[in-house]
Amino acid sequence: MAKEQKVTPWEVEGEVDYERLTREFGTSFISEKIKKRIEKLHPLLRREFYFSHRDFDKWLESYDKGKKVSIITGRGPSEKMHVGHLVPFLVAKSLQDEFNCEVFIPISDDEKFYIKENLTFEKALEYSKDNIIDLIALGFKPGKTFIFEDFVYTDIYKFAARIAKRITYSESKAIFGLKPENNIGWGFYPAMQAAHILFPQFMRGSHLSVVPVAIDQDPFIRLTRDVAVHPDFNFMKPCALHSKFLPALTGAVKMSSSEGSQIFLTDSQEEVKRKINKYAFSGGQSTAEEHRRLGGNPDIDVPYQYLKMIFEDDDKKLKNIRDDYKSGKMLTGELKAYTIEKINAFLKEHQKKRELAKKQLEKFLMK
Amino acid sequence: MAKEQKVTPWEVEGEVDYERLTREFGTSFISEKIKKRIEKLHPLLRREFYFSHRDFDKWLESYDKGKKVSIITGRGPSEKMHVGHLVPFLVAKSLQDEFNCEVFIPISDDEKFYIKENLTFEKALEYSKDNIIDLIALGFKPGKTFIFEDFVYTDIYKFAARIAKRITYSESKAIFGLKPENNIGWGFYPAMQAAHILFPQFMRGSHLSVVPVAIDQDPFIRLTRDVAVHPDFNFMKPCALHSKFLPALTGAVKMSSSEGSQIFLTDSQEEVKRKINKYAFSGGQSTAEEHRRLGGNPDIDVPYQYLKMIFEDDDKKLKNIRDDYKSGKMLTGELKAYTIEKINAFLKEHQKKRELAKKQLEKFLMK
Numbered sequence: 001m002a003k004e005q006k007v008t009p010w011e012v013e014g015e016v017d018y019e020r021l022t023r024e025f026g027t028s029f030i031s032e033k034i035k036k037r038i039e040k041l042h043p044l045l046r047r048e049f050y051f052s053h054r055d056f057d058k059w060l061e062s063y064d065k066g067k068k069v070s071i072i073t074g075r076g077p078s079e080k081m082h083v084g085h086l087v088p089f090l091v092a093k094s095l096q097d098e099f100n101c102e103v104f105i106p107i108s109d110d111e112k113f114y115i116k117e118n119l120t121f122e123k124a125l126e127y128s129k130d131n132i133i134d135l136i137a138l139g140f141k142p143g144k145t146f147i148f149e150d151f152v153y154t155d156i157y158k159f160a161a162r163i164a165k166r167i168t169y170s171e172s173k174a175i176f177g178l179k180p181e182n183n184i185g186w187g188f189y190p191a192m193q194a195a196h197i198l199f200p201q202f203m204r205g206s207h208l209s210v211v212p213v214a215i216d217q218d219p220f221i222r223l224t225r226d227v228a229v230h231p232d233f234n235f236m237k238p239c240a241l242h243s244k245f246l247p248a249l250t251g252a253v254k255m256s257s258s259e260g261s262q263i264f265l266t267d268s269q270e271e272v273k274r275k276i277n278k279y280a281f282s283g284g285q286s287t288a289e290e291h292r293r294l295g296g297n298p299d300i301d302v303p304y305q306y307l308k309m310i311f312e313d314d315d316k317k318l319k320n321i322r323d324d325y326k327s328g329k330m331l332t333g334e335l336k337a338y339t340i341e342k343i344n345a346f347l348k349e350h351q352k353k354r355e356l357a358k359k360q361l362e363k364f365l366m367k
Numbered sequence: 368m369a370k371e372q373k374v375t376p377w378e379v380e381g382e383v384d385y386e387r388l389t390r391e392f393g394t395s396f397i398s399e400k401i402k403k404r405i406e407k408l409h410p411l412l413r414r415e416f417y418f419s420h421r422d423f424d425k426w427l428e429s430y431d432k433g434k435k436v437s438i439i440t441g442r443g444p445s446e447k448m449h450v451g452h453l454v455p456f457l458v459a460k461s462l463q464d465e466f467n468c469e470v471f472i473p474i475s476d477d478e479k480f481y482i483k484e485n486l487t488f489e490k491a492l493e494y495s496k497d498n499i500i501d502l503i504a505l506g507f508k509p510g511k512t513f514i515f516e517d518f519v520y521t522d523i524y525k526f527a528a529r530i531a532k533r534i535t536y537s538e539s540k541a542i543f544g545l546k547p548e549n550n551i552g553w554g555f556y557p558a559m560q561a562a563h564i565l566f567p568q569f570m571r572g573s574h575l576s577v578v579p580v581a582i583d584q585d586p587f588i589r590l591t592r593d594v595a596v597h598p599d600f601n602f603m604k605p606c607a608l609h610s611k612f613l614p615a616l617t618g619a620v621k622m623s624s625s626e627g628s629q630i631f632l633t634d635s636q637e638e639v640k641r642k643i644n645k646y647a648f649s650g651g652q653s654t655a656e657e658h659r660r661l662g663g664n665p666d667i668d669v670p671y672q673y674l675k676m677i678f679e680d681d682d683k684k685l686k687n688i689r690d691d692y693k694s695g696k697m698l699t700g701e702l703k704a705y706t707i708e709k710i711n712a713f714l715k716e717h718q719k720k721r722e723l724a725k726k727q728l729e730k731f732l733m734k
Binding site for chain 1: 477480481487488517518521522523524525528529531532533534535536537538539540545546547548549550551552554555557558599
């Protein structure tokens with residue numbers, strides 16, 4: 001029997017029923033009309049990994065009317081970035097390319113610092129710096145992309161304070177499942193998060209922002225939408241695009257930090273090969289013979305999922321792989337080898353861009 | 368029967384038994400040895416309005432050994448400053464003059480903004496600016512006095528965050544008597560307050576700071592002393608000097624904000640005269656005849672208390688007034704007239720200095 005579903009911003013357990021989640025959270029499925037608008041964008045968008053939204057139709061309408069729109073998506077830097085962390089940023093970049101709009105990227109070093117008992121202040125700052133290099137390397141537009149770190153661009157506190165006044169401890173507690181023994185930074189953090197999401201409106205005035213975010217983070221979006229319309233602000237309710245969870249290499253629902261469950265953006269080519277071969281959860285059969293006879297299941301195969309969501313842009317090639325794997329023509333080893341090749345090509349390029357990014361910090365960091 | 372004593376950082380009720388408070392809070396009375404060191408300082412110090420302390424003896428020792436010491440005292444700007452607000456600053460200035468040390472003055476516009484439901488963000492900033500002018504006008508030494516406003520010098524958030532990690536919601540709740548429906552800014556504020564008190568050590572490294580503070584604020588001092596020695600910081604425990612409560616004009620235990628209970632630093636000479644005559648609680652008798660016969664009680668007379676604590680520096684004159692009032696030789700009207708004259712002389716000078724202070728902001732504001 002499957003474990004009971006449990007999805008909150010701080011834990012995801014059991015098999016996830018995304019339809020039920022959408023119903024429970026009161027979000028909307030992405031309509032056929034919206035699909036048309038994103039059918040040439042990043043695989044994560046056009047292959048339905050982003051499956052739900054709040055008011056993204058209004059965001060598109062706003063854009064069509066020539067109004068200013070923007071994207072905001074953040075990063076909590078508690079470690080070096082891995083493939084799973086890329087998801088919202090690849091989507092943000094794709095949307096920026098398509099709609100030529102501003103992207104705001106808050107780096108919540110404070111969040112991770114509050115929540116992770118053993119993360120030191122110095123280490124939090126170090127991860128921030130490193131993660132920012134990865135983000136710039138993704139190719140966001142300079143002059144239209146603003147990265148800001150809570151512990152560096154501390155002006156954000158001014159905005160967070162205004163929001164904090166309108167969030168009760170009860171609300172914060174409910175969102176985080178806070179306990180009385182948790183620290184007061186943690187309890188304050190929802191205000192900071194809402195300040196991030198509303199930052200484009202604080203800075204640029206009235207316009208719609210969309211937040212690409214995993215569905216488990218929706219409670220923050222709801223809270224922020226409620227706060228946005230408080231008379232103190234009279235902001236527009238920010239929109240959201242909700243994703244499913246990218247599985248860890250091992251097939252676990254969410255990427256975790258245990259060895260072998262993730263591929264870091266700074267991993268060597270050898271490392272990637274080793275990890276995929278050793279850890280990647282396969283939808284194939286236990287022997288080559290059996291696989292030839294019965295075929296594999298791409299829908300639970302992690303290498304295939306990685307190709308589908310991120311690393312194989314070519315729809316035709318992806319279809320061929322799917323068909324061949326399902327029929328048994330393509331073996332697990334071959335699928336893994338192809339995935340390793342694609343990931344390594346991406347990482348080789350990314351690591352080169354990281355070196356260039358180190359010289360571009362000034363162009364992206366909010367003053 | 369007197370109301371039961373209740374003293375917490377957010378309310379003072381009933382008649383205050385300072386001896387009991389000192390026992391309950393576990394602070395120390397100011398010793399004869401310490402008294403010797405402050406017997407020529409501001410009346411508030413030498414006339415025992417400051418009656419209790421934590422480690423102020425160590426602060427003096429440190430100074431004597433040639434070590435760096437400093438003073439820190441803040442202001443929560445929720446209105447224009449009145450006479451009661453002067454207390455810790457007059458003491459800080461007197462200590463600075465005597466010990467030639469640095470003074471740090473945090474302006475907690477965020478605190479008041481969180482706590483006062485109807486105080487807008489803009490108004491909080493406006494009061495801050497106005498209050499800062501009053502503080503500079505008191506004559507602190509430029510180059511040795513650092514004023515910083517939480518909503519302007521937002522770098523303070525970095526320090527507050529490090530402290531917030533080490534304060535639980537339970538602790539914050541206990542100090543403030545927080546309820547679940549209170550906002551999360553309020554719950555976070557103890558971290559900001561502790562960051563203010565530890566700011567000299569964050570900025571200047573290891574040395575002792577003393578905080579002149581009303582005794583009801585001691586729970587913050589205790590909390591900060593506990594946090595200071597956490598391995599994250601390894602700071603020295605800040606020292607404190609505790610004052611009694613300066614009564615409102617009407618004689619109420621603490622200055623409140625109702626009309627007539629206070630004299631603002633920007634009040635006109637006429638206004639002062641009117642308020643003292645109309646509202647000031649008198650220790651005199653109901654008729655002049657009775658007063659001549661029975662004498663007045665200076666210990667409950669508010670004009671006398673104001674003279675004693677702030678406005679009459681001359682010990683001999685003060686003694687004469689006390690004797691004459693007690694014997695009935697000096698009438699209530701005469702005592703009030705003298706007090707009005709002294710307060711107005713102070714305010715006239717202060718208001719002139721306020722104009723000069725407006726041009727000196729840059730010399731005092733922390734960058």
